[in-house]
Amino acid sequence: MGIFSRLKWFFKNQWKQYLVGVLALVVVAIFNVIPPRIIGDVVDAVSKKNMTARFLVISMSIFLVTAIAQYLLRYLWRKMIFGSSFVLERELRSRLYRQFMKMDATFYKKWRTGDLMAHATNDIDAVREVAGPGILTLADSIITGTSTVLAMGLMISWKLTLFAVLPLLLLGIMANILGGKVHDAFSRSQAEFSNINNKTQESIVGIKVLKALGQEREDEEDFDKYVADNITANKRSYRLDSLFDPLTTLIMGISYVITIIFGGLSVLHNQITIGQLVSFITYMTQLTWPMYAVGSLFNVLERGSASYDRISELLGEKSSLVHPKHEVEEIPDGTLDFNIHSFHYPDDDQATALQDVHFQLKEGQTLGIVGPTGGGKSTIISLLMRDFDHYDGSIKVGQYDIRKYNLDNYLNTIGYVPQTNFLFSTDIRDNVRFANIEASQEAVEAASRVADLDADIEKMPNGYDTEVGELGVSLSGGQKQRLAIARAILSNPKLLILDDSLSAVDFKTERNIEQRIAHNRKEATTIIAASRLSSVENANQILVIDHGTIIEKGTHKELLAQKGWYYNTFHLQEKTAELEGRLNNG
Ligand SMILES: Nc1ncnc2c1ncn2[C@@H]1O[C@H](COP(=O)(O)OP(=O)(O)OP(=O)(O)O)[C@@H](O)[C@H]1O
Secondary structure (H helix, E strand, O other): OHHHHHOHHHHHHOHHHHHHHHHHHHHHHHHHHHHHHHHHHHHHHHHOOOOOHHHHHHHHHHHHHHHHHHHHHHHHHHHHHHHHHHHHHHHHHHHHHHHHHHOOHHHHHHOOHHHHHHHHHHHHHHHHHHHHHHHHHHHHHHHHHHHHHHHHHHHHOHHHHHHHHHHHHHHHHHHHHHHHHHHHHHHHHHHHHHHHHHHHHHHHHOHHHHHHOOOHHHHHHHHHHHHHHHHHHHHHHHHHHHHHHHHHHHHHHHHHHHHHHHHHHHHHOOOOOHHHHHHHHHHHHHHHHHHHHHHHHHHHHHHHHHHHHHHHHHHOOOOOOOOOOOOEOOOOOOOEEEEEEEEOOOOOOOOOOEEEEEEEEOOOOEEEEEOOOOOOHHHHHHHHOOOOOOOEEEEEEOOEEHHHEOHHHHHHOEEEEOOOOOOOOOEHHHHHOOOOOOOOHHHHHHHHHHOOOHHHHHHOOOHHHOEEHHHOEOOOHHHHHHHHHHHHHHOOOOEEEEEOOOOOOOHHHHHHHHHHHHHHOOOOEEEEEOOOHHHHOOOOEEEEEEOOEEEEEEOHHHHHHHOOHHHHHHHHHHHHHHHHHHHHOO
């Protein structure tokens, strides 16, 4: 029952709907008392041989009116109670979605996609069941149960009612004993469902790699193991369920036996009439539904409660990002003052990811960041993108520390092209203008030209209408990268960040893109992190990052003159490019 108090915030919001629904249930329950009474009266009239046509017509008319009224009222409570439960579903879904949107990189490292999907689907459904069928069953079983027992007691015999209802107490005791166990079993089965979700998602995303490595059999076996674990958990959950339903039948059976024995004796001793006994048994039949409902109720509540625990845990997660009380609403310009004394990833206290990284950029300048793999290039970009806000030092974009800006305003000024691109399942045009869906065709074409993608698109049969992503054509790695660049260019950001995002295009295309970006973005700042040094040759300033710190700094010319890592790598890459060029030319 604890789940109801935890959902109090929702019931408070929807109290009017629930009140109307419950009132309708009360009236239905009152109407429910009438038919057995009429049946009893008709039986008595027949047995006493004083039945008249008028009596029969009146009795049957009341019967019919009651049935129609019940039909209409049942429609009303369904609409009120089930309708409200969908409001809860919508509210929880949107809370979860908003939470997903505002969480930081640490959150997404902790939670697996399959978990998040399971919370957003199965768990929300289980909580909705509490607010719909759960409330209905609770109210209906209390109201129908009470009104039926009252009718049995008041209109027929309290003594007989007491004997008949006594065994039902056993059900309450059993529900209490099994409640905690069902909660745990359902939590376990939901956790196993999350594992299956994760496994399926991982296998589908990695299907090409799986096949290439000939791991289908092993993956299938792995999957079967997850399914088996899920089935074991489900079986346990349903075993507990199965203990309850037959018990209800058994207890109802005992109640009937008691009723017939004591009821029969009462008729023999002229304490009640035969018609009253028929009414009593009909009332008993009406009690069957509330009894079964208790079984399903305790199930729905324990499942809902376990799911609400899981959802609350997610909603309770706090983003580590700083949200100052007085956020700067101003839009930052493209100047940058990066001063990090030290930074380590939240889950890795030991290794310092960045140490003494300091650089400044004026509006319109280009910065290149290069260095050995794992050196810390992406980490610098991560801090600029505010994936993490806790470090020793400060990063200023425009006049203020980036943590002082409203996060959305700040990120809107950045055009970010990550190492791995994501295409949405829509056409090329909408993929390019994703950040600004109102952008004109001319603007989309201009951005595509800067990214050197226009010629490729024009060759496609449907041009900018070509569907891409899951449902459409597959673009090449280089085309995907250029589409992501066009998307970033279209929003005309103050700060454009390319994180190794030209790695899949050839040297000539890379040059084209660089020149066009430089030409189009004279007033704006650009940061290019790259493994290929040719990507940053024309930058105003280049940093060589290794082991999280700057080991060389300068322009292309200055760095060559230093004859260090940059010089060696540049010549090595030049020779490799030359060799590749010769091989390609035959
Ligand atoms: N989310 C993270 N949590 C903990 N450590 C991380 C995380 N991301 C990166 N690292 C570690 O930080 C170091 C720098 O990684 P980073 O990705 O910044 O290097 P990089 O220079 O961009 O490498 P590459 O050229 O291979 O992309 C590495 O040792 C890496 O293992």
